[in-house]
Amino acid sequence: MENTLGLEIIEVVEQAAIASARWMGKGEKNIADQVAVEAMRERMNKIYMRGRIVIGEGERDDAPMLYIGEEVGICSREDAKDFCNPDELVEIDIAVDPCEGTNLVAYGQPGSMAVLAISQKGGLFAAPDFYMKKLAAPPAAKGKVDIDKSATENLKILSECLGRSIEELVVVVMKRERHNDLIKEIREAGARVQLISDGDVGAAVSCGFAGTNIHCLMGIGAAPEGVISAAAMRAMGGHFQGQLIYDPEVVKTGLIGESKQANIERLNSMNITDIDKVYDAHELASGETVLFAACGITSGNLMQGVRFFSGGARTQSLVISNQSKSARFVDTIHMSGDPKVVQLH
Numbered sequence: 105m106e107n108t109l110g111l112e113i114i115e116v117v118e119q120a121a122i123a124s125a126r127w128m129g130k131g132e133k134n135i136a137d138q139v140a141v142e143a144m145r146e147r148m149n150k151i152y153m154r155g156r157i158v159i160g161e162g163e164r165d166d167a168p169m170l171y172i173g174e175e176v177g178i179c180s181r182e183d184a185k186d187f188c189n190p191d192e193l194v195e196i197d198i199a200v201d202p203c204e205g206t207n208l209v210a211y212g213q214p215g216s217m218a219v220l221a222i223s224q225k226g227g228l229f230a231a232p233d234f235y236m237k238k239l240a241a242p243p244a245a246k247g248k249v250d251i252d253k254s255a256t257e258n259l260k261i262l263s264e265c266l267g268r269s270i271e272e273l274v275v276v277v278m279k280r281e282r283h284n285d286l287i288k289e290i291r292e293a294g295a296r297v298q299l300i301s302d303g304d305v306g307a308a309v310s311c312g313f314a315g316t317n318i319h320c321l322m323g324i325g326a327a328p329e330g331v332i333s334a335a336a337m338r339a340m341g342g343h344f345q346g347q348l349i350y351d352p353e354v355v356k357t358g359l360i361g362e363s364k365q366a367n368i369e370r371l372n373s374m375n376i377t378d379i380d381k382v383y384d385a386h387e388l389a390s391g392e393t394v395l396f397a398a399c400g401i402t403s404g405n406l407m408q409g410v411r412f413f414s415g416g417a418r419t420q421s422l423v424i425s426n427q428s429k430s431a432r433f434v435d436t437i438h439m440s441g442d443p444k445v446v447q448l449h
């Protein structure tokens with residue numbers, strides 16, 4: 105999978121990031137999102153593959169592009185056998201977030217990215233548009249920290265695993281009312297908290313790399329983003345656990361319906377009956393091969409954002425593969441027209 109799709113998926117996230125970055129700082133989050141969706145879809149549909157979107161644009165709204173269930177890639181066509189080879193005809197599942205951190209783009213804030221994950225058919229959990237409690241940590245803490253333990257306990261474990269004091273740990277938490285107690289507990293335990301307004305995929309993946317000064321992600325974000333984060337952590341051997349959250353009283357923001365009972369019924373109708381199950385990265389991204397690709401829109405911990413110059417743009421992307429056991433940072437100069445300058449720095 106990596107051999108056939110590797111370079112192509114980099115271009116998919118690059119094109120989405122470039123399109124969205126043109127709207128950086130314009131205060132237009134919907135446009136920044138929409139252009140990323142269009143660019144991602146257009147480039148995806150030029151790939152010789154047979155893909156199906158399992159996580160995409162909202163399951164509730166009638167999204168016209170990259171909607172859940174949409175078939176993408178040249179080899180999804182009915183007559184594909186005439187021009188696609190057997191490798192390209194293998195069905196694959198794709199989770200996308202063409203603009204992860206639309207607010208960050210709209211307000212020129214760090215940490216937004218175009219992102220996707222790919223696996224064999226059935227290899228990615230088709231997470232509903234619900235919330236997810238998440239715990240991400242570095243590879244050294246994999247299987248040792250536990251989402252069922254308190255933040256205080258997990259910080260002690262993390263401190264032992266990483267060989268640093270709790271005071272030296274930084275925990276990312278989304279700045280939401282629902283996290284007030286969690287933030288207090290983390291601070292009382294002695295760790296430092298980095299609050300983010302949006303973009304918990306970048307925060308989760310940052311935990312996988314030493315040197316980002318982020319050691320843990322705790323708290324509740326969106327479930328689809330949880331699966332994409334899990335794919336990255338599965339591919340690189342980091343710790344990720346997620347648990348669906350369906351109680352509106354707990355989340356205090358509006359992604360899910362106001363009736364807890366109706367939310368449970370909705371989960372059941374999606375064949376999710378063990379509603380309190382804790383999923384680990386291997387369950388959220390269970391396929392034999394898992395590929396994660398992201399391209400910075402605005403600069404963040406992991407990647408630089410898109411930088412435009414007179415003859416084009418420069419991007420930085422990250423591809424993580426469990427097949428080749430690699431985390432590949434790709435730096436690309438995109439030339440447009442007949443540039444007079446090709447900017448190196």
Ligand SMILES: O=C(COP(=O)(O)O)[C@@H](O)[C@H](O)[C@H](O)[C@H](O)COP(=O)(O)O
Pocket residue numbers: 201203204205206207278280301302303304305324325326327329357358359
């Ligand atoms: O910040 C986020 C927004 O994603 P996007 O809409 O693609 O720009 C995600 O990273 C979060 O995981 C999540 O969507 C968020 O926590 C849910 O929203 P909220 O109800 O405001 O907490």
Ligand SMILES: [Mn+2]
Pocket residue numbers: 201203204205329
């Ligand atoms: Mn997102």
Ligand SMILES: [Mn+2]
Pocket residue numbers: 137201202203204205206
């Ligand atoms: Mn998005």
